[in-house]
Amino acid sequence: MPQRINASGPLTAAALLGLASLAGCASYFQSTDSILGVITPYRVEIVQGNVVTKEQLAQVKPGMSRVQVRDILGSPLVTDIFHADRWDYVFTIKRQGTEPQERRIVALFDGEQLKSVEAPEVPSEKEFVASITRSKDLPRGNPPALELTEDQRKALPPPVAAPDTAASAAQPSGPNRPYPPLEAAP
Structure with missing residues (x-):
């Protein structure tokens, strides 16, 4: 009769070692934004609510109507029938590579x-744009100029005068094609 070798001791130890290493890997992958510093998983950018800036808040004054406030700040994210005199403007953004942001503004009427x-x-507005801009999105080197210099403006061709609308309305536009009659001739 052949002898059986009991290998459960080494197999059990190997299985436990494998499970421990997998558990360690799982906790490592959850705690960082990249896997081994090379691969970064895709995360959906979540933007909710209204962006309200200093410039917009400076325009809002007590005594304004609801319509005027809505024109400046936009529609509130939260209106409650139980608190009809309160509008909540909530803004949240979660973007990969930047810190998540959350702001709450309450307008009381x-x-x-x-x-x-x-x-x-x-x-x-400039501070907000800077806070959501990732470093990899910034242009490298010198950023392009956003305004023309006076010399560049002078070098532009003069604007072409718009055609007279009354004369162009009298002239038919589009292709000139003969079409067959809609009804058959008897």
Whole structure:
């Protein structure tokens, strides 16, 4: 009768070692944004709500109507029928490569007139754009000029005068093609 070798001890130890290493890998992958520093998984960019900047808040004054406030700040993200005199402007953004942001602005009304605005420190438009711009999205080298110099403006061709609309309305436009009659002749 052949003898059986009991290999359960070494197999069990190997299985436990493998499970421990997998558990370690799983916790490593969850705690970092990249796998082994090379591969970064895709994360969906989530943007919700209204971006409200310093410039917009500076335009909002107590005593304005609801329509005026909506024209400046946009439609509120949250309106509640139980709190009809309160509009909540909530903004959240989660973008890979930047810090997540969340801001809450509350507009309180007395009837149809704005009573007050409760807002944390909000960024200006330039500060907001800078806060959501990733370093890899920035242009390398010198950024392009956004305005023409006076010499560049002088070098531009003069604008072409717009055609007279009354004369162009009298002239038919489009291709000139003969079409067959719609009804058959008897």
